[in-house]
Amino acid sequence: MSYRKFIKRKKPKEQSEDLEKVEPKSIGTSIKENLNIIKQKTGNSPDIIIRMLTFSHDPRVSTAIVHVDGLVDNPTINEFLVQSMEDSVQEKLEEKDIFKVFSEKVIAVSSLETRKDWDSLFQALLSGDTIILADGKKEALIASTRGGERRLVEQSDSEITLRGSKEGFTESINTNTALVRRIIKNPNLWVETMNLGKQTNTDLSIMYINGIVDTDIVKEVRQRLGRVDLDAILDSGYIEQVIEDESSGLFPTVTHTERPDAVAGNLLEGRVAIFVSGTPHVLIVPAVMIQFFQTPEDYYVRFPISTLIRMLRVFMFLISLIGPAFYVAATTFHQEMIPTDLLVIIASQTESVPFPAIVEALIMEVTFEILREAGLRMPNKISATISIVGALVIGQGVIQAGIVSPAMVIVVATTAIASLATPNYDIAISARLLRFAFMLSAAIAGFYGIILGLIMLIVHLVSLRSFGVPYMSPFAPLVPKGLKDTIMRGPIWSFNERPKSLHPQNPVRQGKHQKPLPPLKRRMVRTNTKEGDKNES
Amino acid sequence: MNRKWIIPFFMAIYLPLLSGCWSSIELRDLAIVSAYALDKNEDGTYVGTFQLINPMNVPGALQGGQSGQKPSIATYTATGGNPLEVADRASTKVSRDLYFAHTSLLVISEELAKEEGLSSILDAMERGLEFRTTTNIVISRDMKAGDFVQVLTAIDQVPAEKAIKSLEFTEKLYGENIATNLQKFIKAAVSTGKEPLVSGFTVEGDIKKAKTMEQLQSSEGEATIEVNGIGVFKEGKLMNWIEGDRSEGTLWVLDQIQQAPVNIDWKDKKEAISYKVVRQKTNVEAQTKDGKPVISVHIRAEGDLRAIDVPVNVTDPHVLFRIEKALQQKIKDEAEAAIHEAQKTKTDIFGFGEKLHQSDPHSWKKLEPAWQDVYFPALDVDVTVEAFIRRTGMRNNPYLFDLNKKSD
Numbered sequence: 049m050s051y052r053k054f055i056k057r058k059k060p061k062e063q064s065e066d067l068e069k070v071e072p073k074s075i076g077t078s079i080k081e082n083l084n085i086i087k088q089k090t091g092n093s094p095d096i097i098i099r100m101l102t103f104s105h106d107p108r109v110s111t112a113i114v115h116v117d118g119l120v121d122n123p124t125i126n127e128f129l130v131q132s133m134e135d136s137v138q139e140k141l142e143e144k145d146i147f148k149v150f151s152e153k154v155i156a157v158s159s160l161e162t163r164k165d166w167d168s169l170f171q172a173l174l175s176g177d178t179i180i181l182a183d184g185k186k187e188a189l190i191a192s193t194r195g196g197e198r199r200l201v202e203q204s205d206s207e208i209t210l211r212g213s214k215e216g217f218t219e220s221i222n223t224n225t226a227l228v229r230r231i232i233k234n235p236n237l238w239v240e241t242m243n244l245g246k247q248t249n250t251d252l253s254i255m256y257i258n259g260i261v262d263t264d265i266v267k268e269v270r271q272r273l274g275r276v277d278l279d280a281i282l283d284s285g286y287i288e289q290v291i292e293d294e295s296s297g298l299f300p301t302v303t304h305t306e307r308p309d310a311v312a313g314n315l316l317e318g319r320v321a322i323f324v325s326g327t328p329h330v331l332i333v334p335a336v337m338i339q340f341f342q343t344p345e346d347y348y349v350r351f352p353i354s355t356l357i358r359m360l361r362v363f364m365f366l367i368s369l370i371g372p373a374f375y376v377a378a379t380t381f382h383q384e385m386i387p388t389d390l391l392v393i394i395a396s397q398t399e400s401v402p403f404p405a406i407v408e409a410l411i412m413e414v415t416f417e418i419l420r421e422a423g424l425r426m427p428n429k430i431s432a433t434i435s436i437v438g439a440l441v442i443g444q445g446v447i448q449a450g451i452v453s454p455a456m457v458i459v460v461a462t463t464a465i466a467s468l469a470t471p472n473y474d475i476a477i478s479a480r481l482l483r484f485a486f487m488l489s490a491a492i493a494g495f496y497g498i499i500l501g502l503i504m505l506i507v508h509l510v511s512l513r514s515f516g517v518p519y520m521s522p523f524a525p526l527v528p529k530g531l532k533d534t535i536m537r538g539p540i541w542s543f544n545e546r547p548k549s550l551h552p553q554n555p556v557r558q559g560k561h562q563k564p565l566p567p568l569k570r571r572m573v574r575t576n577t578k579e580g581d582k583n584e585s
Numbered sequence: 586m587n588r589k590w591i592i593p594f595f596m597a598i599y600l601p602l603l604s605g606c607w608s609s610i611e612l613r614d615l616a617i618v619s620a621y622a623l624d625k626n627e628d629g630t631y632v633g634t635f636q637l638i639n640p641m642n643v644p645g646a647l648q649g650g651q652s653g654q655k656p657s658i659a660t661y662t663a664t665g666g667n668p669l670e671v672a673d674r675a676s677t678k679v680s681r682d683l684y685f686a687h688t689s690l691l692v693i694s695e696e697l698a699k700e701e702g703l704s705s706i707l708d709a710m711e712r713g714l715e716f717r718t719t720t721n722i723v724i725s726r727d728m729k730a731g732d733f734v735q736v737l738t739a740i741d742q743v744p745a746e747k748a749i750k751s752l753e754f755t756e757k758l759y760g761e762n763i764a765t766n767l768q769k770f771i772k773a774a775v776s777t778g779k780e781p782l783v784s785g786f787t788v789e790g791d792i793k794k795a796k797t798m799e800q801l802q803s804s805e806g807e808a809t810i811e812v813n814g815i816g817v818f819k820e821g822k823l824m825n826w827i828e829g830d831r832s833e834g835t836l837w838v839l840d841q842i843q844q845a846p847v848n849i850d851w852k853d854k855k856e857a858i859s860y861k862v863v864r865q866k867t868n869v870e871a872q873t874k875d876g877k878p879v880i881s882v883h884i885r886a887e888g889d890l891r892a893i894d895v896p897v898n899v900t901d902p903h904v905l906f907r908i909e910k911a912l913q914q915k916i917k918d919e920a921e922a923a924i925h926e927a928q929k930t931k932t933d934i935f936g937f938g939e940k941l942h943q944s945d946p947h948s949w950k951k952l953e954p955a956w957q958d959v960y961f962p963a964l965d966v967d968v969t970v971e972a973f974i975r976r977t978g979m980r981n982n983p984y985l986f987d988l989n990k991k992s993d
Contacts (some may be wrong), residue, residue: 380609383713384686391617391687392743396640398612405611492606
């Protein structure tokens with residue numbers, strides 16, 4: 049208790065009052081004073097560019113253009129602001145309200161507004177807008193000139209598909225929302241923006257399709273975001289960690305993507321997307337477990353193939369979860385389950401190994417984790433060296449030295465590949481951590497331990513929720529109709545309803561009878577089409 | 586976390602650790618027993634010989650690379666009052682834990698099987714935790730079981746595997762043997778209407794040399810393990826041996842033939858036509874007529890002609906029909922001979938009693954006490970055979986037939 053008192057007492061109250069005195073809340077009349085305030089607040093930073101414009105025939109009227117170098121679109125400022133102001137001011141200066149002249153006749157930028165308070169002026173300035181000040185005016189003009197150097201729309205590195213759109217999100221939030229708008233051309237695609245982060249003032253947008261999304265989910269998102277009072281938001285990961293349901297669990301309850309088509313697909317199912325400025329990773333809520341095994345490409349290829357691939361992914365996840373544990377359990381507890389010939393081979397390999405199977409497994413797993421981490425953080429040129437050292441020195445070396453058995457290396461390598469092949473990194477990393485827990489439980493109690501671990505895991509998963517939606521739906525609670533888009537991927541023509549667990553306002557996704565049929569007669573054109581029908585050829 | 590929960594939390598965490606790694610054992614602490622041989626000493630104790638796999642010397646193992654130079658098995662011998670005590674005593678000689686879950690062969694010496702029977706041995710085996718009931722039982726004829734498991738084999742590095750494979754393949758391809766595992770044996774032994782059959786093995790050649798690497802250094806080998814005859818058990822004890830044609834007849838009645846050659850005589854020429862069965866089905870029906878049991882055995886065989894030593898025109902359906910007739914007679918003779926033999930020794934190895942039990946439980950109750958000694962030997966068995974030639978092989982008429990035609 050004394051500790052808390054100690055902290056409370058130390059809180060400086062007077063200092064903040066001092067600051068408020070110095071800073072006036074709204075703009076003053078004197079242009080010099082105003083410019084001084086700007087300079088003072090930005091600490092005379094040289095990238096805040098102030099351009100004074102005085103007019104030769106009337107020196108009384110002086111104006112200033114303020115913008116931040118690099119954040120603005122330079123051609124816009126040069127052509128549509130400075131140039132046109134200089135050109136035209138001389139003629140129309142008879143009129144008194146200079147801003148009215150500017151906004152109506154002179155300045156040719158898309159958006160122009162007047163503001164008085166410093167807060168919004170600075171917000172606009174630092175977002176890349178240009179402020180126009182005039183002597184004698186108690187307000188300022190904000191011209192939208194946002195621009196500057198940005199990464200172009202490129203293919204996403206982390207989510208690669210063979211088929212489908214190659215576009216990936218960028219760091220610019222406007223570009224990102226536009227990329228989704230290009231896919232869903234519908235006025236019901238609603239965007240709400242907000243500004244979070246006390247120091248960073250990061251722009252945030254939430255996007256959903258009105259009429260599909262459950263309004264309770266949107267409310268919940270708004271409420272959770274409204275609660276956020278962070279110092280800085282450097283990535284959507286910050287937001288994810290403060291709005292997720294289970295922050296200490298191993299499983300992600302918020303998913304993210306770099307692909308506009310993935311966002312569009314999720315919005316159409318009734319989910320909400322959260323765009324954060326400065327990151328290409330867009331958050332999608334609510335998330336269910338099975339989503340982490342799906343990729344946008346699943347819907348683009350024909351359904352039997354993607355069903356098979358999805359099954360493979362779940363199988364890979366299981367391997368990456370219990371692969372080494374299974375090997376440890378089988379070789380130390382349940383030798384009778386291994387076929388005799390295989391057992392003899394494994395036994396001959398472990399004959400010279402000095403460690404118990406669990407230690408052997410831990411050595412190899414930890415080595416692999418080290419290699420993986422080293423390869424991830426290193427520049428490309430060095431990572432080639434790492435793979436050679438990893439493969440030759442460690443892989444070959446430990447076997448020849450007889451420290452680890454070849455069978456164990458095979459098991460660990462298979463597990464590693466299975467783990468890397470899991471499409472979503474977040475879920476792969478959960479399996480990576482849990483793998484060690486499973487290895488220990490297998491070393492303590494064999495298959496019994498693995499089964500116990502799996503039961504505990506399933507209990508945990510079933511108890512999770514993401515924005516009110518059960519994490520394991522549609523398995524638990526069971527929604528039979530929802531099962532066709534889980535481990536299997538039913539044909540597109542059978543997806544007549546949106547996922548029930550998301551409680552969409554409009555549950556009907558598409559018309560019935562979407563299954564293509566062969567022509568009724570031998571002639572290719574179906575005879576029952578009439579003039580004006582959509583499928584008239 | 587509240588302090589109140591911290592202590593229970595750590596207690597819960599230590600709980601699984603306190604149990605230790607119960608029943609966990611590393612592979613290199615295991616001695617994998619591939620075969621277990623039991624003999625009887627003069628003083629009445631059991632002598633057990635364990636054939637252990639030495640994994641380092643089994644080919645396919647990367648490390649060591651000793652394969653082909655050292656034997657892939659090691660054998661240890663121990664004595665004891667019962668089969669399990671033998672295993673326990675052996676631990677004084679073996680540095681590892683004897684592991685019986687992969688034991689595929691149980692070898693009993695003929696002497697032990699005849700004098701003592703298998704009942705007490707099998708009880709110990711089945712009761713033991715590790716021993717599998719799918720382990721095959723064989724009998725070593727005219728030799729010690731211990732010697733049998735010490736003989737090295739060339740192609741299959743583990744001799745037990747070799748014994749089982751030759752058992753399985755002769756059963757499948759030649760039809761003169763039968764693979765019996767613990768479970769099958771016990772099932773047949775406890776049933777009054779059926780008696781178990783166990784295959785016998787012999788070793789031909791110099792057994793002493795066959796135990797050394799000399800055995801593997803010549804293409805011929807010093808000695809070979811051979812499947813030889815089927816042992817008939819009665820009341821758990823070995824009664825007699827069935828050999829040659831009679832064992833084939835036995836398997837015909839038992840519905841155990843998968844592929845088997847049948848040779849018939851043709852116009853005074855012995856074994857002139859060879860026929861290979863590819864599909865076979867035997868139905869045994871048991872009934873009681875006027876209180877007397879009547880058994881009818883119906884054998885249906887389908888197969889191909891394999892070798893023809895006489896000039897016959899096999900393109901002629903009438904000739905084929907006559908061959909089929911001869912085949913039927915031959916199979917029928919074999920089967921009947923086997924049945925008569927079994928009736929002579931008063932052992933119902935075919936399970937006729939069991940069939941009768943199923944079809945007529947009421948009269949079986951009356952017949953059961955005296956089945957083996959009174960009813961079975963006096964049984965009237967009606968054997969009918971159907972044999973079909975499905976193909977004549979890749980040729981139509983034999984060369985001999987074509988040659989004769991030419992000379993005509």
